[in-house]
Amino acid sequence: xxxxxxxxxxxxxxxxxxxxxxxxxxxxxxxxxxxxxxxxxxxxxxxxxxxxxxxxxxxxxxxxxxxxxxxxxxxxxxxxxxxxxxxxxxxxxxxxxxxxxxxxxxxxxxxxxxxxxxxxxxxxxxxxxxxxxxxxxxxxxxxxxxxx
Numbered sequence: 352x353x354x355x356x357x358x359x360x361x362x363x364x365x366x367x368x369x370x371x372x373x374x375x376x377x378x379x380x381x382x383x384x385x386x387x388x389x390x391x392x393x394x395x396x397x398x399x400x401x402x403x404x405x406x407x408x409x410x411x412x413x414x415x416x417x418x419x420x421x422x423x424x425x426x427x428x429x430x431x432x433x434x435x436x437x438x439x440x441x442x443x444x445x446x447x448x449x450x451x452x453x454x455x456x457x458x459x460x461x462x463x464x465x466x467x468x469x470x471x472x473x474x475x476x477x478x479x480x481x482x483x484x485x486x487x488x489x490x491x492x493x494x495x496x497x498x499x
Contacts, residue, residue: 377417379407381429382484385420391483392418395449396436412436431481433461435489443476443492455480461487473497 382388389401389408401408407419423429438446447469450457457480459468469478475493482488 374414375416377409377419378434380418380420380432380434380484380486381423382420383423383429384483385422387483389418389420392488395446396438396442397445429484429486431485431487433487433489435491437494438490438492440476440492443490446490447476447478450478450480461489 380388385408386401389410392398392410393400396412398410398412401410401420403409404419407421410418410420412418418434456466457469457478459465459470459478461479463479469476471477472491473493473495475491475497477489477491479487479489
C-alpha cells in the first residue's frame, strides 16, 4: 500500500484514502421550504420522490448517499452551500435540457462569470446553477483532476 501524503498547515498527515472504508452517508440541506427544494432536485435529476424521516425530507442519490432537507426557522438566513453531482453523459443531457427549457440561470464556472455556458473541464462537461434555497448545485460528467 503506497501512502498518500496530505500537507496540513503545521504537519504532514498520511492518508490511505484508496483503502479507507469511510463513505459519506448523508448531509443536511437547509431549506426555506423543504418540499419545494427536495422536489426541485428529484424532478430535475429524475430521482425517486423524497421520503419523510423525522423532520427531514430525504432524497436518495447513488452510492448510498442522501440529502436530508430540513426547514430553517422563519427569518433564519440560509448560508448557501455547494453540492456537486457526478452524472453520466446521458444524465447531463437530460438535466441540462431541463435547465435550458426552464430558463434557469446557469454558469460554466463557480464565480458565475460565464453565464449561459457549460464547461469542458477534464474532457467532460459541467454546469453550475442554484436551487430554490440558493444553494449552488453543479453537475459534472468527469471528476475534477481526472484529465481529459
